[in-house]
Amino acid sequence: MSSVVYSNVEGRGFGRELRTLVRSRGLLWDLVSKDLRARYRNAVMGFVWAVLQPLLMMLILYFVFGKIFAGRIASISGQTHPYELMLLTGLIFWQFFASALGRATTSLIDNADLIKKVYFPREIIPIASMGNSVVNLAIGFAVLMTMYCWIEGMPGIGLLWVGVIFAIQCVLLIGLSLLCSSLNVRFRDVGYAVDVALMMGFYATPIFYSIEDVQHAAVNYPVVMSILALNPLVGIVSGYRTALLDNTFPALDQIAWPILCSLAVLVIGIAVFRRYSPTIADHL
Numbered sequence: 001m002s003s004v005v006y007s008n009v010e011g012r013g014f015g016r017e018l019r020t021l022v023r024s025r026g027l028l029w030d031l032v033s034k035d036l037r038a039r040y041r042n043a044v045m046g047f048v049w050a051v052l053q054p055l056l057m058m059l060i061l062y063f064v065f066g067k068i069f070a071g072r073i074a075s076i077s078g079q080t081h082p083y084e085l086m087l088l089t090g091l092i093f094w095q096f097f098a099s100a101l102g103r104a105t106t107s108l109i110d111n112a113d114l115i116k117k118v119y120f121p122r123e124i125i126p127i128a129s130m131g132n133s134v135v136n137l138a139i140g141f142a143v144l145m146t147m148y149c150w151i152e153g154m155p156g157i158g159l160l161w162v163g164v165i166f167a168i169q170c171v172l173l174i175g176l177s178l179l180c181s182s183l184n185v186r187f188r189d190v191g192y193a194v195d196v197a198l199m200m201g202f203y204a205t206p207i208f209y210s211i212e213d214v215q216h217a218a219v220n221y222p223v224v225m226s227i228l229a230l231n232p233l234v235g236i237v238s239g240y241r242t243a244l245l246d247n248t249f250p251a252l253d254q255i256a257w258p259i260l261c262s263l264a265v266l267v268i269g270i271a272v273f274r275r276y277s278p279t280i281a282d283h284l
Helices: 014-023 025-038 048-077 083-105 112-119 124-128 131-151 158-186 189-204 211-217 222-229 234-246 252-279
Strands: none
Touching: 014 158, 025 131, 083 124, 083 131, 083 158, 083 189, 083 234, 124 158, 158 189, 158 234, 158 252, 211 222, 234 252
């Protein structure tokens, strides 16, 4: 564990809290490393599974959806991009979001012993819990880029915009993680609600389909598009595809709502977490 000493200082302002988090980067790294080691501690191949698991999943989905269903789905809306690339682009970033949020929601409860023993910025716990998901995302993205280069050739400048979309997604994810993790300490039903929401979100987010598919199929049901438009991940996943596959920055109307929603959720998440942070240990 990091040798940094953490003092119990309540009522600090946001700026001071942010500086405290920066000074706590040693603890953050310790928690991420511990989580990664613990996950593969009793596995014979250890961290090799961090490479094999997403790689095998990508290969299975490539052959099932890329070969069997690609032609059928493309015929619906005239998709010009290879289906396997469209699928993997949506899948890896959804898996990152879902796994990170799921782990963050229960992170405070999972680390109850540590929280009760020593004071440190509690925000470190849900943020550190995302480390495993970041590693898996990096591996999945490497697989995606390998496939992209094999099929389409070298990526263009649109690859730079992927980082912008990723920043928006991370802001949303951090806000939700702080919100859900703190509420889950007080109300254990939150963990179950997050699981259900992620299950529904999987189908309400254009992962196995594109937003153009929905627009074409639901042309007589505008309420469907109105409901989907409330999901910020619709614009985020579509933005990834626009940046990578269309090699251009997403239109403002495509990412405006995800940006506003992400910032609002972050503010709410920080406020709720700071509200419950002083008494988290009492409810574990």
